[in-house]
Amino acid sequence: MFNYSMAESVIEIKNVNKFFGDLKAVDNISLTINKGNLFGLLGPNGSGKTTTVKMLTGQIKPSSGEMNVLGVDVLKDPIKVRELVGIIPELESPPSFLTGEEYLNFVASIRKIENPEKKINEWFNFLEFGNERKVLCKDLSRGTRQKLMFAQAFLHEPAIAFIDEPLINLDPIMQYKVKNFLKDYISKGNTIFLTTHVLEFAESVCTNLAIIHHGRLLYAGNMKDIKKKKISLEKFFLEKVKN
Amino acid sequence: MFWEMIKEEWRIHSTLFGNLIFALFPLLILALSFGLSLLYPLISNAISANNFWLIVHYFFLIFGVIVGGFGLLGKEFMNRRFGQESLIAYSSRSLPVSEWNIFLNFFFKDLLYYFILWILPIFLGLFLASPIISISFNALLLLFSVFLSFMLGLSASFILSSIYSYSSKFLIFILIIISIPLFFAKLNLNFLYLLPSYSLFINFSCTNLLFSILIISWFSFISLFFLRIDYNSGSRMFNNWFNNFNKFLKNSFVSKDLLDLHRSEGGLGKIIFSFIFPLALVWVLLFFFFSILPTGNFFLVFSILLGIICSSMYNWLTEFEVFSSYEFLPVKTSKIIISKFISYSFLNLVAVFILIIACIQSNSLNYFFHGLFALIVSSYYTLATTVFLTGLYPNILIYNPKIMLSYLVISMIVPVLLISVSLINPDLLLLSPLIMLINYFLLKASLAKWDSWNKFQL
Ligand SMILES: Nc1ncnc2c1ncn2[C@@H]1O[C@H](COP(=O)(O)OP(=O)(O)OP(=O)(O)O)[C@@H](O)[C@H]1O
């Protein structure tokens, strides 16, 4: 556990379990994440990462346990949590029959952002897909849709962003941009919770990380401690998961 | 691939409700059909056996039309259906199989499903009831001829939607040409007996058989030949209409619904078309009914049925999208449901337009407001029942026998009441807006129900 006495915790997970039928997808997880951190949740396929993100953002209900995000009890007020945070889901795509530009306006209208045009334009410029703003989402490439999901999640400059696999389908130029964006974003006092399979990426951006396997938390600590061990994150990960 | 698709469809339903419950569905249909058949002696004075069979065959024809309008509208539908790209219909694009082949497999899979889940149980119910109500018939022939009726409806709907996919104007032109004589002429209802599957049943002959099969295969051939799985939307670029709509409507979901309808390969046209076509058949059948029944007001009963059929447009509205694509946004389910109610109200303007035509055609101007109230009340009542029981997933949850049964029982209450009132004293219908109170409370209860954590999750 990484509790700095000075730091302010923004995500708290206490003894959370999730069953799907008789499958235990998340097994008694407890975690605390502090403000200003870039937290990476790592784990093999099917280890419970997406399930954890969905529970934290009130999209599915945990079987037992408590969760608190930005001081809001997730079980009591999931909508409030989703108002405060931004989410890039693992699978969902933007709706087929809106254009990218319309989709961002749609999200802005749901999130009650006044005069979103300027921000929307900034995102089109930053991720370099402004020339496709008038194309229906169903006709966009996978990567462009992912850019749209990125913009959607950050439009209201949330204090916490949950990102389930940020790099998926993005080209190397975009990966580089996104990496710097995320580092910059937490330096402003925001927090990011991401899951990823790209360990090099995690190694270079995360300040803290946890490893989860078969729903159980195997490790939680900060990046510096792992670097002190003088082994790569890849090796560290493989060792943890093997045992 | 065909069997894989069948298994997949079974799994989708059975993981939602459990194998046993899903298997109960055809039994429920059988029981309902059995029960309804037992009622026949009550009306056998007014409706002769031949007319009874006529109605049975038309029932299957209309059913085919509705299924066709709903099920055969191309790829867009397959994707939308469960929103998962994991469906075989979608993923096998990566296999060395043509889309056309996939579509055909998909089509026959749906056909088999409809046969086992609906057609066979309805037939068996009737068959089991026949000794009790002392009607005798050639069972195999009946099964065959009602299946033909269903196929006739299906292929007719199929061909119209094929035409539609090329030119909506041409389809509207055809429909107008067909409906002009219906509107002006005093109907000579004898033409109803010409339904090939019906005459095959009444008077089996090889010519009749050949004729039916010829029509079906001709329709199917033409539509398969012209089948367009990948529509080209023409332009790739669209201006920001969303903002304009939203500025005016102040509801981002309704604005999105309207855009979906407009842009999804003529979604609005499809809805109206799959709504108007069965409606026209109901109109003709109702006309037929009232020509043999001693009492009743055609226009008022039509208005009430119009309301019920209207509620099927809600199924369309929820078919356009996957709600998991909202789950990560701060939106309550109730907010989406309310928006669907508003979008639905827009679509109901079409029904009002039809009501006006029916009113003029049947010379019932003095009953216009009676009919209008009856339409609105029955339309919103049926909708509220659907929403209460199935939330945003009417097309999936209806296959749960418990929900289906509750739906059939609850949704019938008000329409039966309205129809009875229209027979006793039509003026009482002017009081029917009071029922909107029930609708209001039903809606309120639905919102609370679907907002709670325990709601159904896909
Ligand atoms: N809705 C569901 N119903 C049943 N089982 C589920 C459901 N969602 C997830 N699971 C199961 O829960 C387990 C954890 O799934 P989860 O999606 O959280 O894994 P993940 O760590 O995100 O995997 P990946 O790295 O592949 O994205 C898996 O075994 C999965 O099959």
Ligand SMILES: [Mg+2]
């Ligand atoms: Mg995942």
